[in-house]
Structures are given as structure tokens and as C-alpha cells.
Amino acid sequence: MNKLLRITIFAISILSLEACSDQGTPSIGAETEMLASDSEETAALAERSYSENREACADYSPQRKPLFGELHIHTALSFDAAAGRLKTLPADAYRFAKGETIPYFPVDENGNVQGEIRIDRPLDFVAITDHGEFLGETVLCKEKDSPAYDGDFCKEYRKVEFRGAAMIATSMSGDYPERIKMLCGEDGQLCRDYAEGPWQVIRQAAEDAYDRSTACKFTSFVGYEYTGSPNNSNYHRNVIFRNDNVPDLPVSYMENPYDYLLWEQLDNVCKGKSGCDYLTIPHNSNISNNRLLTPYANLEPTLENKVKYAKDRQKNEPIMEIFQHKGGSECLNGLKTIIGAPDELCNIEQVRQIGSRAKRINISLDGPELVFDVEDSAAETVECEGNDVGRHGMMGGGCVSKNDFLRSALLTGMLEEQDIGINPIKLGVIAASDGHTSTPGSVKENQWQGYVTGEMTPEERLQPGTLPSGILGNPGGLAGVWAEENSRDAIFNAMQRREVFGTSGPRILPRFFAGWEFETANCDRQDMIADAYQRGVPMGADLTSAPSQQSKPTFLVSALRDSATDATPLQQLQIIKGWVSKEGESRYEVHTVAGDADNGAGVNLGDGSRFGNGHDALCTVFKDESFDPAVPSYYYLRVVENPSPRWSLLDCLKMNESKRPAICEDKSRQVIQEMAWTSPIWYTPVGK
Numbered sequence: 001m002n003k004l005l006r007i008t009i010f011a012i013s014i015l016s017l018e019a020c021s022d023q024g025t026p027s028i029g030a031e032t033e034m035l036a037s038d039s040e041e042t043a044a045l046a047e048r049s050y051s052e053n054r055e056a057c058a059d060y061s062p063q064r065k066p067l068f069g070e071l072h073i074h075t076a077l078s079f080d081a082a083a084g085r086l087k088t089l090p091a092d093a094y095r096f097a098k099g100e101t102i103p104y105f106p107v108d109e110n111g112n113v114q115g116e117i118r119i120d121r122p123l124d125f126v127a128i129t130d131h132g133e134f135l136g137e138t139v140l141c142k143e144k145d146s147p148a149y150d151g152d153f154c155k156e157y158r159k160v161e162f163r164g165a166a167m168i169a170t171s172m173s174g175d176y177p178e179r180i181k182m183l184c185g186e187d188g189q190l191c192r193d194y195a196e197g198p199w200q201v202i203r204q205a206a207e208d209a210y211d212r213s214t215a216c217k218f219t220s221f222v223g224y225e226y227t228g229s230p231n232n233s234n235y236h237r238n239v240i241f242r243n244d245n246v247p248d249l250p251v252s253y254m255e256n257p258y259d260y261l262l263w264e265q266l267d268n269v270c271k272g273k274s275g276c277d278y279l280t281i282p283h284n285s286n287i288s289n290n291r292l293l294t295p296y297a298n299l300e301p302t303l304e305n306k307v308k309y310a311k312d313r314q315k316n317e318p319i320m321e322i323f324q325h326k327g328g329s330e331c332l333n334g335l336k337t338i339i340g341a342p343d344e345l346c347n348i349e350q351v352r353q354i355g356s357r358a359k360r361i362n363i364s365l366d367g368p369e370l371v372f373d374v375e376d377s378a379a380e381t382v383e384c385e386g387n388d389v390g391r392h393g394m395m396g397g398g399c400v401s402k403n404d405f406l407r408s409a410l411l412t413g414m415l416e417e418q419d420i421g422i423n424p425i426k427l428g429v430i431a432a433s434d435g436h437t438s439t440p441g442s443v444k445e446n447q448w449q450g451y452v453t454g455e456m457t458p459e460e461r462l463q464p465g466t467l468p469s470g471i472l473g474n475p476g477g478l479a480g481v482w483a484e485e486n487s488r489d490a491i492f493n494a495m496q497r498r499e500v501f502g503t504s505g506p507r508i509l510p511r512f513f514a515g516w517e518f519e520t521a522n523c524d525r526q527d528m529i530a531d532a533y534q535r536g537v538p539m540g541a542d543l544t545s546a547p548s549q550q551s552k553p554t555f556l557v558s559a560l561r562d563s564a565t566d567a568t569p570l571q572q573l574q575i576i577k578g579w580v581s582k583e584g585e586s587r588y589e590v591h592t593v594a595g596d597a598d599n600g601a602g603v604n605l606g607d608g609s610r611f612g613n614g615h616d617a618l619c620t621v622f623k624d625e626s627f628d629p630a631v632p633s634y635y636y637l638r639v640v641e642n643p644s645p646r647w648s649l650l651d652c653l654k655m656n657e658s659k660r661p662a663i664c665e666d667k668s669r670q671v672i673q674e675m676a677w678t679s680p681i682w683y684t685p686v687g688k
Contacts, residue, residue, distance in 0.1 A: 050487070050489050051242055051275045051488075052243040052244065052489075053212075054212040055212060056214065057215075057485035057490075058215065058216070059485060059486070061484055061485070063533065064482040064484055064499070065485075066480055066481070066482060067125060067480070067482075068125075068441070068479070068480055069124050069478070069479050069491075070097065070123060070125075070126045070432060070440035071221070071238060072129050072225070072238050072432035072434050073093055073128055073129060073438070073439070073440040074128075074129065074131070074434070074435065074438070075088055075090050075093050075130055075438045076438070077130040077135060077198045078131045078138070078436060079134040079138045079165055080169070080452070080453070082436050082437050082451065082456065083437045083438045085105075085107045086104065086105070086107065086113055086437065086438065088102055088103060089201065089438070090130075090201060090206070091208065092438050093438040093440055094205060094208075094220060096117070096118070096439055096440065096441075097119065097122065097123040097209075097440045098122050098209075098218055099118065099121070100118070101116050101117065101118040102439070103117075104116050104117035104437065104449070105437075105449060105450075105456050106456070117442065117449070119439070119442055120447065120564070121507075122218075123218075123478075124218065124486050125218070125220070125221065125481075125491055126218075126219075126221070126440045126441075127206075127220070127223035127240050128202055128206065128223060129224055129238045129239075130224060130225065131225050131227045132195075132224035132225060132226060132239070132250030132251070132253075133226075133227050133250075133252045133253055134191075134227075135194075135195035135198040135199060135250070136184070136190070136191035136192055136194035136196075137168050137183060137194075138168075139194045139198060140154065140183060140191065140194050141154035141164065142158075146194065151182070151183070153182050154183070162454070168180070169229065172227060172229050172254065173230070173231065173232055174230065174231070175230050175257075176257065177228075177253060177254050177257055178254065179254055195249055196248070196249060199224075199249055199250065203244065203246065205220075206221065206222045206244070207220075216486040216487055219486050219491055221488060221491075221492075222241045222246050223238055223239055223240040224239055224250040226238070226239055226250070226253050226280070227253055228253040228257060230291065231392070232392045232393065232394050232397075233288050233291050233292075233389065233390065233391055233392070233398065234284045234285070234287045234288040234289075234291070234292060234393055235253070235288060235291050236282070236284060237280045237282045237283070237317075239262075239266070239278055239279075239280050240280075240281065240492075241277065242275070242276075242278065242489065242492045243277070243488055243489075245270075245273045245275040245276040245277075247266070247269040247273070247276070248269070251265045251266050251269060258297040258298060259297055259317070260297055260299065262280065263313075263317075266316075277492070279316060279317065279319070279492070281317070281320060281321060281430070282320045282321070283329075284321070284324065284327070284329065284394075284434075285320065285405065285406075286326070286328065286350070286351060286352060286404055287326065287327070287352065287394050287404075287467070289393040289398040289400070289404070290384045290388065290389045290390060290399065290400075290401030290403055290404060291389050292404070293403045293409045293412075294401065294403040294412075295309060295310065295313065295425060296424070297309075306416070306419075306424070307422060309424060310416070310420060310422040310424035311422060313424050314422070314426055318428055318495060318496055318498050319428040319495055319500055319679070320406065320427045320428075320429060321502070322677050323349070323431040323432075323502055323503075323675075323677070324476045324477060325433055325434040325435065325451055325452075325468065325473055325474060325475070326434065326468045326472075327349050327350055327352075327472065328346075328348065328349045328350055329404070329405055329406055330346065330405060330677060331343060331346040331405050331406070331407040332346060332350065332400060332404070332408075333346050333347065333353075334353070334354030334383075335354070335383055335402050335408060336383055337383070338402055338408045338586050338587070339585055340587060340588040340590075341589075341590070345638070345673065345675070348672055348673055351472045352381055352400050353381060354381055354382065354400070355380055356380065381400060382399050384399035384400065384401040389401075394467065394468070402586070403425075406427065407576060407578060408578075408586065408588075409425050409427075410425060410578055410634050411578050411579075411587075411588075412425055412586075413425030413426055413427075414633075414634070415584070417632070423682075426682065427498075428539070428679030429501065429636075429677050429678070429679050429680075430479035430480070430481075430495075430500050430501070430502045431476070431477030431503055431677075432477060432478070433451065433476030433477065433478075434451070434476055435451040435476065441478060442475065443477060443478060443504075444475065445646060445647040448475040451473070451475075452469055454466070454470075455469040459661070461473070461648070462651060462652070462664070464661075464662075471648055471663050471666075471669050474646075474672075475647060476504075477502055477504045477505050478503050478505065478507065480500060480501040480503060480507075480509075481495065482494060482500070482501075482511075482538065482539075497540055497541070498540025498679040499538050499540045499541075501539065501678045502677050503675065503676040504672075504674045505674055506567060506641065506674045507562045507563065507564070507567075508560070508675075508676040509559060510539075510559045510639050510676045511529065511556070511559070512538065512539040512555065512636070513532040513533075513537065513538055513539075513556040513557075514536055514541075514543045514554070515536025515537070515543075515553070515554055516536075516546060516547055516551050516554060517535060517554065518532070518536065518554040518555070518556045518621045519621055520620065522621055523556075523619035523621065536556065537681060539636070539637070539680070539681060540680070541682075542683070543682065545686050546629045549629060552623050552624055552625060552627045553624050553635075555575060555621065555622045555623075555635060555681075557573050557594065557618075557619070557620055557621075557622065557637050558620075559573060559617065559639040560617050561614075561615070561616050561617070568610060568614070568642050568674060569601075569613065569614025569615055569616065570616070570617070570639060570640070570642070571642045571673070572594065572595030572639075572640045573592070573594040573620065573638075574590055574591060574592050574637070574639075575593050575622055575635055575637055575638075576588060576589070576591075576636050576637075577633060577634070577635050578633060579632065579633035579634070580631065580632050580633075582630065594619070594620040595614075595618055595640075597640075599613065600613075601613065601642035602642075602643050602671070603644060603645050603649075603671045605670055608649055608650055608653055609645075610643070610644055610645070612643075630685050631685070632682075632683065633682075634680040634682045635680060636678050636679065636680040636681070637677070637678040638675055638678075639675060640673055640675050643671045644672060644673070644674060645671065645672075646671055648663070648664075649669075649670040649671065
């Protein structure tokens with residue numbers, strides 16, 4: 001069959017399976033004036049340009065407005081997606097993000113979808129990130145006309161959903177991945193050829209969903225997930241393209257198994273496409289065993305190689321996921337190499353703990369059903385020694401490193417900068433769900449119904465501590481950006497300059513500025529934001545040198561609670577400071593700068609109701625009195641809500657008390673405190 005014809009037929013057949021079937025983001029201008037004067041806005045509008053053909057957005061804010069979205073979501077095109085049971089595809093995911101209803105669980109024994117689902121509020125932007133490595137493999141085993149459909153591999157693949165995903169995943173679990181020869185052929189070309197059809201579906205769905213009109217109601221990005229898993233350690237990244245000028249196929253881990261090779265190959269394939277631009281976003285560093293954020297990979301450790309790597313990473317990988325379905329990557333208590341007081345909020349939605357034992361998962365088949373037998377492994381979780389890497393992090397095993405968590409990895413970057421002159425771990429933050437059911441932004445605790453195979457019922461979700469599912473999982477979070485408008489270029493630019501934030505689910509609105517002369521009265525200014533941009537720098541930026549040796553940096557911090565009627569009030573604002581001392585020690589401090597952790601708020605475990613007072617808005621100015629102008633440091637804002645019921649408590653309460661599993665008595669997984677995190681602001685002494 002003609003190759004182009006085959007791709008077209010596949011795209012049409014996939015699209016034919018798609019199911020048939022505003023509340024606006026609140027403005028922080030409720031307490032401050034976000035918009036510039038008419039003359040400033042007119043000047044800014046005149047300077048706008050786009051990397052693609054589109055109309056200029058009518059709603060434009062030079063002081064930038066908050067947009068919420070999802071940059072990590074999977075559909076039935078992913079080899080491991082539970083959406084495969086639902087047959088929901090990229091177009092369905094975009095419809096869901098815009099507020100439409102799509103098919104959802106349960107699915108009956110004949111494969112008929114019985115349920116449906118709808119998001120509580122539409123999103124502003126989305127990227128579908130199906131696994132780029134196995135687009136072709138999945139089609140070959142599921143499309144009846146494929147040359148591999150009736151082969152032994154695909155017959156075994158289709159017997160049980162979980163087994164098929166595991167069979168494919170084994171090809172990327174070694175240090176030197178290679179495609180499955182009995183499926184893809186000796187050179188792997190058959191799988192690459194069959195990846196073209198689904199890649200075209202992903203691209204077309206993004207084009208169809210994108211609002212190119214002046215209304216700018218919704219932005220879609222072309223993207224995919226680069227899915228490296230050496231020795232079952234997480235090495236995953238999402239690749240997001242600026243516009244629709246993208247490579248003919250995703251650049252895969254199978255052929256490019258290190259981050260610098262990924263960037264190099266993306267640069268190569270983008271050379272022939274005018275306007276092609278990309279960024280990569282690492283996720284789940286918390287289960288990466290010292291691999292994902294640690295710089296330089298397997299490069300020869302010369303100064304030249306390190307400098308080039310750091311420059312490339314700052315350009316190509318400006319942000320990371322701090323939170324998602326498989327836990328938090330902000331911080332970990334108990335690391336010997338980092339000096340700071342224990343931070344109890346680090347434990348919220350944390351899937352690894354120093355001294356804990358990983359779970360060994362034995363999975364067997366009872367007819368078509370999967371049976372989970374979970375037991376503690378013999379090995380305790382310990383800190384990696386030096387540059388050592390562990391294995392099996394994706395199953396909760398192996399050592400953990402300071403470089404597996406944002407707070408401490410940022411300090412590694414600052415130490416490296418002292419040696420090579422440039423920071424190789426200079427990362428802003430977003431959050432995401434990593435959902436595998438075509439439901440971007442479905443992150444409310446009281447609406448969560450699971451994301452992956454093995455968590456589609458309360459009984460499955462309440463398994464005792466398996467990864468990525470079970471009691472350790474959560475609904476994930478959202479990406480937030482401060483952008484002038486809802487267009488691809490504006491959002492992409494915000495990510496490049498790191499003026500972004502992540503939340504664990506609620507649509508909290510944080511703002512964070514640093515300068516040398518902010519005062520508490522700034523919170524009462526009608527032009528607070530305009531003044532902050534004029535006299536300081538926003539989240540993700542660098543604070544310039546102090547005006548004098550006696551100057552102390554000041555930080556303007558503010559946040560609004562989620563605007564939903566059932567949203568939880570804010571409890572406190574915290575500034576986290578990290579620095580490298582003159583003695584070379586890595587240190588951090590947590591400063592509560594507004595609100596109060598001891599405000600008496602809590603959750604009634606008998607019915608899941610909240611109690612206690614909190615705040616609709618918080619704003620203050622913090623001065624770092626311990627600042628030393630000779631010491632490099634970073635600062636980021638963490639916004640914390642009052643306690644609220646976790647999904648697991650709500651699931652337990654839905655069940656008859658006599659049928660509740662033992663995990664329902666574990667109080668450590670019944671209450672959470674939702675959060676938002678901003679990108680850091682960095683201070684580097686002159687000459688450092």
C-alpha cells in the first residue's frame with residue numbers, strides 16, 4: 001500500500017472513532033490594577049508579532065494575565081493508556097478541556113462504555129503528550145490491517161491490557177534501548193513508519209482545537225512524551241512545540257537515550273522547518289534515582305562539555321513538573337547533603353521517604369482480571385552516594401538523590417555555576433496530571449476516578465502503596481502561566497522566561513516579585529503589578545546586583561484563592577530560600593510571611609467536611625534580613641491552603657464501613673493541603 005495513502009487511511013479511521021457527543025479565570029486585579037494605561041497597551045499591541053499565521057488576540061494585557069492548562073496528558077494513542085478501553089483520542093481530550101462531556105468509565109464486559117465525564121471549568125491551554133516511542137508499535141498490534149497484527153507478539157499483546165503495555169515497555173528499560181525486532185523488524189523502520197499516522201492525528205487535533213481568531217479562547221500545542229526508563233528509573237520529558245512547524249516524527253528515546261542527544265536531534269530536525277521551536281519539560285524527578293535533573297548525563301566531564309550542556313539546557317529545558325499524579329518533586333526530608341529544618345509540607349503527596357521500604361508488586365492473572373499482591377521489599381530507601389544512580393525508582397525502589405527534588409537540585413545547579421560559570425539546573429516550575437484517560441485538568445479530589453490501569457474503582461485505588469497507582473497516587477495538578485494573551489507564542493514565551501507556576505489542583509493565583517525597595521504599602525497600591533514590573537523582577541527571573549552593600553532584597557508576594565464556590569481558603573504564604581554558603585554548604589530556610597499554619601482549620605474525618613477560617617487573599621512584602629550580597633541564593637513562593645479531604649478519604653466514605661480496606665484507617669492519607677509553587681528568582685553575586 002502507498003505510504004502516504006496508508007497514513008491518510010489511518011488518520012481517517014482514527015478520527016472516525018472519536019466520540020460525538022465560561023467560567024473565566026479570576027483576575028488578581030481584584031486587589032490590584034493589572035492593566036497598563038491605554039497608551040501603554042496601544043504601544044504593546046503595535047509591537048506584537050507571531051511565529052504563525054493567526055489573528056491578533058483582542059484580549060491583551062501588558063501586565064500579563066493568569067492562564068491555566070495541562071501540558072501532560074495521554075489518550076488511547078499511548079501504549080499504556082487506560083483510555084484505550086474508552087477509545088478516546090486527542091480530539092476528545094481537547095473537547096473535554098473546553099468543557100464538553102466525553103465517554104468515561106465504567107466499561108462493561110463487552111467493552112461498551114457506560115459512563116461519561118465533564119471538567120468543572122474549561123482550561124485555557126492543553127498539549128496532548130502521548131508516548132512518542134511507541135506510537136507505531138501500538139498501531140501495529142491494534143490495527144487489523146497491519147502486517148504484525150496476526151503475529152505472535154501482537155496476539156500476546158492483546159490478551160490483557162496490562163501485559164501488552166509491559167511487553168512493549170521492556171524495550172526501553174535498559175541503558176541501551178532498542179525496538180522490538182519481532183515487531184518492528186531488524187532496523188525498527190516498520191514501527192517508525194506506522195508512527196506517522198497517529199502523529200498526524202495528534203497534529204491535526206491540535207490544529208482543529210486551536211482558536212486562531214481574535215477571541216483567543218483556547219490554545220492547543222503539538223507535543224509528545226519522550227519516555228526513557230533506564231533500569232526502571234524515570235527519565236521522562238514532555239516535548240512541547242511553539243507552533244505547528246514540527247518534525248515529521250517525534251524524536252525518540254529509543255534512538256536518542258540522553259537529554260543532550262534529544263536536544264541535538266530536535267535541533268537537527270527543526271533546521272529545515274522555518275519557525276520550528278521547542279522546549280522539554282522533565283517530570284517525576286522524585287522517582288528518577290539521581291538521573292533526571294542531574295546534569296551532564298554520560299558526557300566526558302570536560303569544562304567545554306559542561307558549559308555547552310548548561311547553555312543548551314537553559315535554552316531548551318527552562319521548566320520542570322514539580323507535582324503530578326505520581327507525587328511531588330519539590331523537596332524531601334532527611335537528606336544528609338542539604339542543611340535545613342524538617343519541612344512537614346514536603347511529606348504531602350510524597351511517594352518516597354528516607355528509611356521507608358519500597359513495595360514489591362506481584363501481579364498475576366485470574367482469567368481477564370489482574371490480581372495485585374503487595375509486600376514490603378527488604379531494602380530501605382537511602383540517599384544515593386555521590387554521583388551514584390539507583391534503579392527501579394518507578395516502582396518505588398532504589399536510592400534517592402538531592403537532585404531528585406527541585407529545592408535541593410537548584411542548589412546543585414548553583415554549586416556547578418561556581419565551577420563552570422553557568423547554571424545547568426536553572427528550572428522554573430509547572431504542574432500536571434499525567435492522566436491516561438483523555439481528561440486534561442480533571443484534578444479535583446472529589447471528582448477523581450483514576451487515571452491508569454489498576455485504579456478505576458475505589459477498591460483498586462485504595463491498594464496499599466503501589467506505584468504509579470494505589471493509595472500513593474493523586475489527581476495531579478495544573479500548569480499556570482502569566483502571559484499577555486492566550487496564544488501559542490505568548491504562552492511559549494512565558495515558559496521560556498519561566499514566568500510560570502504549578503498548583504496541586506486548585507486554581508490558586510500567585511504573584512511573586514523581587515526588588516530592592518518594595519514596602520508593605522505596595523499591597524495597597526492600585527497599580528501594584530505595574531509598579532512591581534517597573535521596580536523589580538517576576539518569578540523565573542534574575543535579581544540584579546544590590547544598589548549597595550547594605551541593601552537587602554525585598555519580595556512582593558500575593559495570592560488569591562481558587563474562585564470556585566467550593567474552593568478551600570488560603571492558610572499561608574511561604575518563601576523558601578536556598579543558598580550556597582561561603583563554606584560551600586547547601587542550605588535552605590522556610591519563611592512563613594503571611595497567614596498562619598496554626599489557624600485551627602481542619603477536616604472532619606467522619607464526613608469529609610472542612611472547618612476553620614482562612615483567607616480569600618493574602619499579600620505582603622518580605623525583606624531578607626540575613627541576606628549576604630556575596631552569597632548566591634534563590635527564592636520561590638509556596639502558597640498553602642487550609643486542610644481539605646483527600647480523594648482516598650472520600651472514596652472510603654463512599655464504601656460500606658464493613659467493606660472498607662485497612663488503608664482507610666491510615667490517617668496519613670486522609671487529609672491534604674493543596675498548594676501552589678512559583679518559579680524561583682535567582683540572585684547571583686557579580687563575578688560569580
